[in-house]
Amino acid sequence: MSFIQYRRDKHLPSTAAPSLLAMGMAMAFMPAAFAAEDTVIVEGATTADAVNREEQDYSVKTTAAGTKMPMTQRDIPQSVSIVSQQRMEDQQLQTLGEVMTNTLGISGSQADSDRISYYSRGFEIDN
DSSP, rough: OOOOOSSSSOOOOOSHHHHHHHHHHHHHHHHHHHHHHHOOOEEEEEEOOOHHHHHOOOOOOOOOOTTSBBBOOOGGGSSOOOHHHHHHHTOOOOOOHHHHHHHHTEEEOOOOSOOOOEETTTOOOOO
């Protein structure tokens, strides 16, 4: 069942068109009225240099994990997550369990009160 009504002369009243046009023109000129606001100039100096950026960065430039050769993390042909000492100190990670819990891609399953098994991509980590 359709509730659409058809007019016999097939012309819609054109009373809404001028009001929409007037609204569009009014809104187009509205930003010009607010353009006279005061200009705010912000001045500042950067104090972070390369040494500070390296201290804040948790990434490791080279590692021997996975291949036993010093390589960049990008060149290692497998997924490797490296937790630096700086990150452990900043996040107050004291135990291996806390580090594993905060590592992406690692999930833990507690078998009983003393044993926790860790999994990466569905496979148990056993070393």
